[in-house]
Amino acid sequence: MKILLLATATVALTAGAVFAGSHSVVRMGTEGAYPPYNFINDDGEVDGFERELGDELCARAELTCEWVTNDWDSIIPNLTSGNYDTIIAGMSITNERDEVIDFTQDYYPPTASRYVAMAEDVDLTGGVIAAQTNTI
Template sequence: MKTLAFASALALAAGIASAQDVVRMGTEGGYPPYSFINDAGEPDGFEIELGNALCERAGLTCQWVTNEWDSIIPNLVSGNYDTIMAGMNITPERDEVIDFTQDYIPATPSSYVGLSADVDPAGAVVAAQATTIQASHVAGTGATLLEYATQEEAVAAMRNGEADAVFADTDFLAPIVESSGGELTFIGEPVPLGGGMAMGLRESDAELRARFDEAISAMKADGSLNELLAKWFAEDAPGY
């Protein structure tokens, strides 16, 4: 009986440990190549592949959860998942609400795109995704800002004439411009914003953040993070 009781206790403890090793990873799933939903209906992209690699190195199991961008931080804080990997730049405003790992994408520029290179962004109607650093930047330029729930909706607004230009991460816009057959063009010079992209966590999860920081450092050190950046962005993508 004691042996059975002891075995049951070990099994229960193992089950609890296993449950604790599952980390729910929040992502938008609508921001290629960072994250998107593939043809099989599953989250895919740079951050999904990176997140799975980081979990493996940290001895954790990733469980991906998709969430709309405008509520992605509140749902992290509320405990609906444990991390955010969604093309999120480190900013002082966000850092007051949540914690961040070290960056896994260096600070990269944002750009304006429109139907004509003659558009002056300072006096234009500019579309951007709501609650992003791009929307905040546009709001401070004197341009008329139109905010949309997703990046795709912001691009569509520019295409159909609701806005003169769209402002977003250059890496997101580049393949859209390239595949437009000359319809779309970059406007002006890229604009550096943010402190790099990183994983967001609750401020109370310092131990989990440390485990992911260690894994990110290891991937930087052995070159595997640079390999992923080159795979999903470009061979000459900024790296570490």
Template sequence: MKKIILSTAALALTAGIALADGHGKTIRMGTEGAYPPYNFLNDAGEVDGYEREMGDEMCKRAELTCEWVTNEWDSIIPNLTSGNYDTIIAGMSITDEREEVIDFTQNYIPPASSAYMAKSADADLTGGVIAAQTSTIQAGYVAESGATLLEFATYDDTVAAVMSGEADAVFADKDALVPTVEASGGELVFAGDDVPLGGGVGMGLRESDTELKEKFNAAITSMKEDGTINAAIVKWFGEDAKVFE
């Protein structure tokens, strides 16, 4: 199990700190910090992105004092269950397999598509080598697709594998791939058809933290109802991104 590699400054959210255990404490928000635009580290070394904005607002509405920590993706669930932080807010899709180990809030990103990105639109997606981030629903899909799965610890590593020719394509959340394709100057393109996977992205919590889950669910509901979440989705993922109806 890998240790937490970075702790950022606490958020100064002072409006109430009544928590699930009945005592005042700081809620630690665990993220990866390496999956833009969901979450990433900005030039100041602080967690940024869609999930930072949403997480800050969730904590404000839930009247919780929160701070952000980053953890490598491949140990992000074990470090939640062992108590190194209190939530996972890291682009994590809600799946039946994960719900056997942890609990989830309702989704704060609707179910969206995964996609392939390659140097050529004609890349071999069924018989070739496909890169995916380890322990993701995309890696599981590739493993069952007939292609050769090449797993990496980070999203950037999967992209590097395609650029170097080690992999024929990357399979990942399309929302993460879009800015990479746009920034490539035509060197990278989408290949094949989009693939709908997962039940949307939710916040992961320990199964015992039922009151904390209720607080965040109430915050997410209010953010859906007043349009805050949809506005942030468009801001971070673009006008064509799927929003809540």
């Protein structure tokens, strides 16, 4: 939890320094389809942990958050083309993504996972196997 708070404070201070004086609105890009982190609520607005985090960061930096939703496949291209200023969308930091965009320190540690090489003799009967499509 201390790391989460420290990372959040670091992002808030960085955002404030970057946008101070020249911007008053920060356009936050998200998918709106990854509950509880981000989702569209019954009122049609972005909601969830990342909405609350983003709004708090903007409040501390004395900025206004404007939330923009895009399909996951277009979230990075829309950032690089300037359709929003930052992404806050449960995005893992990967080498491939890091070649295209810059990351702050992660604000939430990755979920613990288990991986097994396909060549291993492991009985997966009764196990749950899941993957998200169209991710890089």
